[in-house]
Amino acid sequence: MSAVAGKFDQLKELGVEVLSISTDSQFVHKIWEEEELSKMTKDGIPWPMVADGAGNLGRVYGVYDEANGVNIRGRFLIDPDGVIQAMEVLTPPVGRKFEETIRQIQAFQHVRNTKGAEACPAGWEPGKPTLKPGPDLVGKVWKVWQPEK
Amino acid sequence: MPDEPVGCARPTGKVVGEETPSSEVSEEKTKTGVQNMSMAKVGGKAPDFEAPAYHRGKFINVKLSDYLGKWVLICFYPGDFTFV
Structure with missing residues (x-):
């Protein structure tokens, strides 16, 4: 949480709203934010911290762990039409990498800005070449894109 | 924003942007064997929900379709006061 809060400005610049969700109540969220997170970040947690006590939200997003009564780590990127463009779900011992989330947001926003005319190949980052899917590209991807570049 | 009464977290059973559960959609889902509750999948509309939240000193209601x-x-995580 604090790792994302520290980089929240990047998400704001990209026009991305954030919601964090756990099975803790909103009351527990309040104390965690006040007592700990606000001391680990410059301005505390700037987004709504959602309470999912019974795991109802986790269930429809496929991240609720019935045995342990918690939501496992899951990240969902939703576009302005309400469509889920990316999801990533991890078991508990490994955390996420924020930079990869940013990269995916930039890539999906790029695709959306081109109205789907361009696609972002593996490892794409802003400024790197994109692909323009169509008959001319079939069998010719190697001309415009190499995996190691 | 004034404090509002908050309920429990609940999926609305609809996807975002769908105002009333249309019978057309429910029938289609029944046909494909999926329950009325829509599940999250990439390329599909996000399941809508309403839930209580803490935001900047206040308790609020969050509705995804807003x-x-x-x-x-959306970031799910196992629990407050944990370490990863």
Whole structure:
């Protein structure tokens, strides 16, 4: 949480709203934010911290762990039409990498800005070449894109 | 924003941007063997929900469909006061 809060400005610049969700109540969220997170970040947690006590939200997003009564780590990127463009779900011992989330947001926003005319190949980052899917590209991807570049 | 009464977290059973559960959609889902509750999948509309939340000193209600028109990042995590 604090790792994302520290980089929240990047998400704001990209026009991305954030919601964090756990099975803790909103009351527990309040104390965690006040007592700990606000001391680990410059301005505390700037987004709504959602309470999912019974795991109802986790269930429809496929991240609720019935045995342990918690939501496992899951990240969902939703576009302005309400469509889920990316999801990533991890078991508990490994955390996420924020930079990869940013990269995916930039890539999906790029695709959306081109109205789907361009696609972002593996490892794409802003400024790197994109692909323009169509008959001319079939069998010719190697001309415009190499995996190691 | 004034404090509002908050209920429990609940999926609305609809996807975002769908105002009333249309019978057309439910029938289609029944046909494909999926329950009325829509599940999250990439390329599909996000399951809508309403839930209580803590935000900047206040308790609020969050409704996912209120975010239509914006990019949204939803992060589930196991629990407050944990370490990863």
